[in-house]
Amino acid sequence: MHIILNNTSMVPIYEQLIDQIKNEIISGSLKENEVLPSVRTLSSELRISALTVKKAYDRLEEEGFVVTVHGKGTYVAATDQKLAMEARRKAIEDDFAMIIDKARAIGFEKDEIMEIVKIILEDH
Amino acid sequence: MLNVEKIVKNYGDFRLDVSFEIPDGTVTGIVGKNGAGKSTTIKLILGLIRPDEGHVYINGKEASQLSGKDKQELGVALSESGFSSYLCIKDIIVILRKMYPDFDEKFFTDNCNIQKLPFDKKIKEFSTGMRAKLRVLVAISHKAKLLIMDEPTAGLDVEARNDILDLLRKYLADNEDCSILLTSHISSDLEGLCDDVYLLNDGKIILHEDTDTILSNYGVIKVDEEMYEKLDKTLILSSRKDHYGYQCFTNDRKFYAENYPGIVIENGSIDDLILMMTGGK
Structure with missing residues (x-):
């Protein structure tokens, strides 16, 4: 598992952790039934508090990416490709929603927002 | 694991009045300025000074009633090691063997080697960093369930601090149900290790928050x-x-x-x- 955390990012550490583990699962580098490091092991390796790791694992379990068996560990759940794509789509939608809120807050109208999106799309 | 109920200590016009709890398997930090009452709190928990009011419970037992066997489950590192500075590690091993039936001599000597602590040099000739490492190693070498550390990284350079924090992290990873209470005023130490933090100011707890929440919100x-x-x-x-x-x-x-x-x-x-x-x- 490759995890790189950015301590100065505005994105909370546990969210960075969730995103990166999700990506590993969606891309297939973490396979079904593979066991994740224990909470304490991962917290020790990444030098973050155990509670942060636990929070990330709990969220991944809620979203159906992993399963925790008490006393045994946390495993990668059977990945439904459709579900995985859905999750990615949701993440993108959330990001867009955030940007739109931001733009609206400083008074941009729908047309202006669409204009910006178009310009950026053309550049990429 | 540890319960501190309304413990009060008066020193002239300074009054310490704290309550908190450390559940099993959590790492808790106490932060605050010099003189806020951090070390006094630790000493009260360990029974080194008597509280004027209140109770401390360790695993449900009143701290003053702990038997020798109960105390085996504690690992403590204070600002002084408690060993005569005329002893060397070889002598300390003999003492630890007698003191703690669960003393893990191999773990201790292996880690002394890793940390490059000499076995036959007197402690008084040790550097500050070597002494600090020895204090922590002594505390974690008998499978304690609760570690209590007062400023384990005070006065150390970045590298020595990291070595000590890594020792603690490794201990936590190997002993999943153990808890740690530590004080520090170096915030990066606490951010990467503690699950929650109590802020102590002028003898009172003015804030309790999960480290994660502080960093993300x-x-x-x-x-x-x-x-x-x-x-x-x-x-x-x-x-x-x-x-x-x-x-x-x-x-x-x-x-x-x-x-x-x-x-x-x-x-x-x-x-x-x-x-x-x-x-x-």
């Missing part, structure tokens, strides 16, 4: 006077006037980032917490 907002007047202050914990305007400490930086686009917000750290919550207004 707290922040310092920097605004000029004009903006400060307009700012919704319901989620501002404390503000401080600076030469260019105001610094405001919030426990919900996302709220301000979303409602005041373009505003300068820095991520909160435990240092900010101490400075902004205990400093003058």
